[in-house]
Amino acid sequence: MSQARLMDGTALARRIVDEAAKKAADLTERTGTAPCLATVLVGEDPASVTYVRMKQNRCRKAGITSRHVPLPADTTTEQLVGTLRDLSADPAVHGILLQHPMGPHIDERAAFEAIAPEKDVDGVTFASFATMSFGLPGFVSCTPGGIMRLLDEYGVDPAGRRAVVVGRSAILGKPAGMLLLARDATVTYCHSRTADLSAAVREADIVVAAVGRPRLIRGQDIKPGAVVIDAGYNAGNVGDVDFDSAVERASLITPVPGGVGPMTIATLLEQTVDAAARQLGV
Amino acid sequence: MSQARLMDGTALARRIVDEAAKKAADLTERTGTAPCLATVLVGEDPASVTYVRMKQNRCRKAGITSRHVPLPADTTTEQLVGTLRDLSADPAVHGILLQHPMGPHIDERAAFEAIAPEKDVDGVTFASFATMSFGLPGFVSCTPGGIMRLLDEYGVDPAGRRAVVVGRSAILGKPAGMLLLARDATVTYCHSRTADLSAAVREADIVVAAVGRPRLIRGQDIKPGAVVIDAGYNAGNVGDVDFDSAVERASLITPVPGGVGPMTIATLLEQTVDAAARQLGV
Incomplete structure (x- = not known):
């Protein structure tokens, strides 16, 4: 019996990231502003720290600035929501990644919903789920x-x-x-x-x-x-x-x-650049 | 072969509406305020006019006030969104029903999203779709x-x-x-x-x-x-x-x-009373 062909996510992700990097460079040149992803991390779970660091590294290589927002493990939902609302309102931030899962004391859904849909490059909000479901424009998970x-x-x-x-x-x-x-x-x-x-x-x-x-x-x-x-x-x-x-x-x-x-992070980078392009009006 | 048992929606709907009417009466007595459903109709499509009138009649019989908001057929999306935002902010309105489909010149989705989720008793917003999808509390379609x-x-x-x-x-x-x-x-x-x-x-x-x-x-x-x-x-x-x-x-x-x-309108009435109870803090 013949064997299946492998779907090479590594190669495709590389092409997507290269393309995103080109767009990011073009955007930076035309507007003087590089795309910026805010990464929000509550606590210091080692796996989460590693994931966030990896995403930051990948951003940097693609010409995306990352603004890291580390919060103490005892951050309340209210404080986290406040931080995410501030980032949502900050014109210097184009995309927001809230690393999850978070501690059980955090109302994860309330936190996600504090992310403005136009900056939801990780596709975690109700609005993103609904636009995916209805085939409407928006960011995807x-x-x-x-x-x-x-x-x-x-x-x-x-x-x-x-x-x-x-x-x-x-x-x-x-x-x-x-x-x-x-x-x-x-x-x-x-x-x-x-x-x-x-x-x-x-x-x-x-x-x-x-x-x-x-x-x-x-x-x-x-x-x-x-x-x-x-x-x-x-x-x-x-x-x-x-x-x-x-x-x-x-x-x-x-x-x-x-x-x-590899496709997950490639999609994150691509959507961050797209978010920046839209917000910078390019 | 034996025949299927019929699922009697008429009887079940009647019980749900009776229960909603009791709750509405109780709410009115305790707060001095009857539950209020705003019905928004763009244009005068005969079928839509009939549907809205039927819903208003059913509201009245259940002790729910309805506030009808008829808008001319040439209402723009922007105007409709403004009206829906006003109703969303109006503490005297507990639920909002936007009769649809509307004319092709209206961005239906923009209109739906102008309805506050806590008044979305028809279950048409992104938020309601997502809460249904994730098994979270919220109104259902x-x-x-x-x-x-x-x-x-x-x-x-x-x-x-x-x-x-x-x-x-x-x-x-x-x-x-x-x-x-x-x-x-x-x-x-x-x-x-x-x-x-x-x-x-x-x-x-x-x-x-x-x-x-x-x-x-x-x-x-x-x-x-x-x-x-x-x-x-x-x-x-x-x-x-x-x-x-x-x-x-x-x-x-x-x-x-x-x-x-018959279950559709029963659910609408029930959710309107529930919305009023929550907003009136009962």
């Missing part, structure tokens, strides 16, 4: 947005095809399904309460695994020729799909790592 | 909300069951699917681009038809014992489901009329 770009890059038109999204988180599964629906796929949402996951996956022309359970999706359930997008990331670089068996049946599959992962 | 009430009334727990929603409009299909997903159904969205609608419907334990095409869903595609919710309304009181054949296979089915239809 970065990972689902990156998934759609991968499909486009590899010539996969979702229209009329059955897509099965496994997972229903607010920033991954739910918006991924809505973006596929807006592109005319017949979309099924599966999750922990789905009675027969295998049966649902077997129907799929496009599988999006976005649930965070190592190797939950097995090759025997992949319809021959299906497109398999693995957005899971688990310890030891293991995805939500059992790659070794799925690669034997899929036509296209994302590796882990190097598939969906 | 009235028809999908009514569908969920019908399911509850007849003891249908969507958890773990396969639900197929046919149609993906912003105020019916999309939110209906999201509400079912929030209740742990495995949800599939079908629509005009779905390649094999029959195959998808045949999988469904719960079918929600919400597309506005007369008798699109035929009995032969209903899984024996499925629950069939027909939210279609077409000329001649014909639903989206071929009732005569579907009733032979379903376990529960909504008639047209008298199924989903």
Whole structure:
């Protein structure tokens, strides 16, 4: 049996970032202002610190200024909302990234909603979710947005095809399904309460695994020729799909790592530059 | 073969409206203020005029004041947005209903977004769509909300069951699917681009038809014992489901009329009273 072609997220992400860097340079030259992403971090969770630092580094390489706003771990929701409102109103800031998850004492939703939709380059607000869902202009959640770009890059038109999204988180599964629906796929949402996951996956022309359970999706359930997008990331670089068996049946599959992962930050950078261009009137 | 039991929306809606009327009377007695729904109508489309008048009559009977705001047909989006913002800020108004569809010169989305979420008793804003989608407190779109009430009334727990929603409009299909997903159904969205609608419907334990095409869903595609919710309304009181054949296979089915239809306005009235109670601090 022939093996699936790999969807190279690393290469596509690099092209997107290069393109964003060009736009950022052009914008800086024309307006005297570089695109600026505010990164807001509550507390000092080591993983979160690392993620934010990585995003800042990637911004710098792309010619995007980042303004880091570290807040103490005991920051209240009210204080955080105040900070995010200030950043939303600050004309020198074009995009806002609130690193999450945050501590349980923070009302995460209240915090997200304090981000102005036109600066929501991470796609976490109600408004962004709704514009994604209704196929309207707006920023997308970065990972689902990156998934759609991968499909486009590899010539996969979702229209009329059955897509099965496994997972229903607010920033991954739910918006991924809505973006596929807006592109005319017949979309099924599966999750922990789905009675027969295998049966649902077997129907799929496009599988999006976005649930965070190592190797939950097995090759025997992949319809021959299906497109398999693995957005899971688990310890030891293991995805939500059992790659070794799925690669034997899929036509296209994302590796882990190097598939969906790199697309997330590329989408963030691209949307930050787009936000800056819009706000600077270019 | 045994026939499906009918889901009596007329009776359930009457109970919901009676309950809302009791709450409205109680609220009026305790605060001296009756719940107030503002109804905004652009132009004089005869069907829209009739709908608004019907809603006003139903409000009156339930002890809800309605404040009618008729606007000329050539009202601009900007003017409409201004009116809706004023109503959103007016403490004497507890709920806002913007009759739609409106003329093509109106940016409907801009108008909806001018409605404060806490007065969005028709469930049309981005915020309401997102709270429905994320299972958070908020107002629901009235028809999908009514569908969920019908399911509850007849003891249908969507958890773990396969639900197929046919149609993906912003105020019916999309939110209906999201509400079912929030209740742990495995949800599939079908629509005009779905390649094999029959195959998808045949999988469904719960079918929600919400597309506005007369008798699109035929009995032969209903899984024996499925629950069939027909939210279609077409000329001649014909639903989206071929009732005569579907009733032979379903376990529960909504008639047209008298199924989903009456639930929509009942939900509107209930949410208006709830909005008033919250705003009046009761």
